[in-house]
Amino acid sequence: MEPPEHARAAAPGAAGDPLVGRLLDRRYRIGPRVARGGMASVYEATDTRLDRTVAVKVMHPGLGDDEDFAARFVREARAAARLNHPHVVGVYDQGDDTSDGTDTVFLVMEYVPGHTLRDVIRKESPMTPARALALLEPVVSALAAAHRAGLVHRDVKPENVLIADEAHGGQVKVADFGLAKAVSADTQHTATGGVLIGTVSYLAPELVVDGRADARADVYAVGVVLYELLTGRKPHEGESPIQVAYRHVHHDVPLPSLAEPRIPDYVDALVARSTSRDRSQRPADASVLLHHVHRVAQALREGLESDPELAADLMPRRAPDVSDGADEGVDHTMPQPFDAAALALLTEVDPKESGLVDDGSPDRTTALERHPAAAAPVTPVVDEAPVTTAMPVRGPDGTTARTPAPTRKPPRAPSKVAPVTTTARRRSVKGPVVLLLALLLVAGVGVGAYWFGWARYTTTPAVLGLDESAAGALLERAGLDAEAGDPAYSENVAAGLVIATDPEPGGKVLDGGTVTLTLSLGPERYDVPPLEGQTEDQAQDALAATNLVFGKSVGRWSETVPEGQVIRTSPKAGTTVKPGAAVDLVLSKGRKPITVKDWTGKSFDAAKAALEKRQLEVSVTGEEYSDTVPEGDVISQDPTTGTLFRGDTVSFVVSQGPELVEVPRVRAMGAEAATELLQGLGFEVRTEEADNYLGLGFVFSSDPDQGEQVPKGSTITLFLI
Secondary structure, three states, X not given: OOOOOOOOOOOOOXXXXXXXXXXXXXXXXXXXXXXXXXXXXXXXXXXXXXXXXXXXXXXXXXXXXXXXXXHHHHHHHHHHHOOOOOOEOOEEEEEEEOOOOOOEEEEEEXXXXXXXXXXXXXXXXXXXHHXXXXXXXXXXXXXXXXXXXXXXXXXXXXXXXEEEOHHHOOOEEEOOOOHHHHHHOOOOOHHHOOOOOOOHHHOOHHHHHHOOOOHHHHHHHHHHHHHHHHHOOOOOOOOOHHHHHHHHHHOOOOOXXXXXXXXXXXXXXXXXXXXXXOHHHOOOOHHHHHHHHHHHHHHHHOOOOOOHHHHHHHOOEOOOOOOOOOOOOEOOOXXXXXXHHHHHHHHOOOOOOOOOOXXXXXXXXXXXXXXXXXXXXXXXXXXXXXXXXXXXXXXXXXXXXXXXXXXXOOOOOOOOOOOOOOHHHHHHHHHHHHHHHHHHHXXXXXXXXXXXXXXXXXXXXXXXXXXXXXXXHHHHHXXXXXXXXXXXXXXXXXXXXXXXXXOOOOOEEXXXXXXXEEEEOOOOOEEOOOOOOOEHHHHHHHHHHOOOEEEEEEEEOXXXXXXXXXXXXXXXXXXXXXXXXXXXXXXXXXXXXXXXXXXXXXXXXXXXHHHHHOOXXXXXXXXXXXXXXXXXXEEEEEOOOEEXXXXXXXEEEEEEEOOEEEOOOOOOOEHHHHHHHHHHOOOEEEEEEOOOOXXXXXXXXXXXXXXXXXXXXXXXXXXXX
């Protein structure tokens, strides 16, 4: 589905690519393109905030316009980000940049300089089983961590397995978790004409048929990759993707030993188990597969060229085919050899139509030849008497018996003996031959019955819901050993109790074998850490370390928290939440700026009320007389304009209005003396004759009269008598 994530040599950057050199989200400087696929392109980029090299996967134009897709993309990116595993490519950030007027949906990931598993296959395959498992074990470990977290990859393939170069430790990492689901949600219905997501060479049959995917689809893909590592070629090929998909549904993955005969039987069995077309026959998830990988790797370290017991234990049970009722009552949980002719005989199906014989590609038809202990001896048949094959049947009481399967006439074996012409002679030969065949058949069935479990296998007891001690005691009474596997979280089972076993309850296990217990850790919960005072990047890292995901950042003014630091979180610190829960950050934008306007010539009281409402301090630095500014208005202000912050002070000089002067007593004074006195006080003076003017030249009265307070510079009128 996608290019090899971000191995440097995957693809050259496109000439004239408009993204190259662009700064996404004001943080990620896009460098050369290193890969391109049908859904996205991958670029080497620089995180300018943390000064580190990252890989940025940018969805192709148009995908971000779909709101449903964008929501799924964000949701799956968050799920992938909570995977904290050394063999998983880390997801650092996701976003949607709209600075150029379009939606550019992107994902920021760990940059892994090196190559992909596809490059290794080209150079080294076919490779030894030990080398193949060494490359595959980190992949299965990463998938196991994802499956425990409830995340299915859906697109396991060599291109999505990155191998760092030696300078960076050569570590193996799996990329692209959750992205296939983000693209394919609500559209993965191939049987009804929907869109098939995934690389067709690694698709599990159930994905082709009805689009369903769970952890076992990843297990199937891993099995196909293992086959490719061992043989250097894909198990199913065709002229078109549809033909390849068809073969996944109708044909088993061949045993790799058919292409490379030196591969041990138990490695064959591991491939067969993980790629069973019946998904119920595959390991339940990658954790179980990892257990099997470790068992096979141990056998390889011990140098075992063959281990029939391990091979029989790993080989999947034969899937039932009851289309014509021929297999009703047969216990298909018992281990059965993958023999095409026997399977066709039991199900009345032509071997060439069963999907298990050679029709142009290797298959599993020689399983019995390679594991002779698993089959009854074959003797040439020289008569036309029908041959029956007995299979175990589970009775109502739980015991097993043998019931004959439908019969077919086997083909005549070529004979160099001249035909017998007498009936008596023919009967005399026929009797001993039939008896010998019957004895050999009984002996063979007996050996096969023992080998494949009628005598050697025990049914796994049901111990779900018990504590480890009680489960161990119950298994011990059944003649089995118990060991604790990796614990797992459970929403429904209390901590310390068994939530799963391998084999599962009712499954088959060798007498004296080991049953692995998965104990519950209880519901998986995490406390939101205290992030106050941290930067946004520090907070995101802290959330990732506690299996929580960063939701969004919201800026708020703060008078106490410096700009760029966390004020609080939502949910608040200490809140217990489920894994993967989104935590929003409230980030400080610093102190809130307050714009000051000029109040000069306006009412001081109005200015004071407005500024104090905005939590500024108001100071009167002086009051002055003014002939031009009315009393109570602002003569001057400091500062007059600009930006202040809460608690800062604005200073004012307030007008007292014009200066007032008391009119002195000038009555009975000579006009000249009175005028001189008033002018000395700053008044304007004019004279008029009183009504009873006598021509004496003395002041009879004034207007304003003596004792009145009038503004300096006012005009005083003197009335002379």
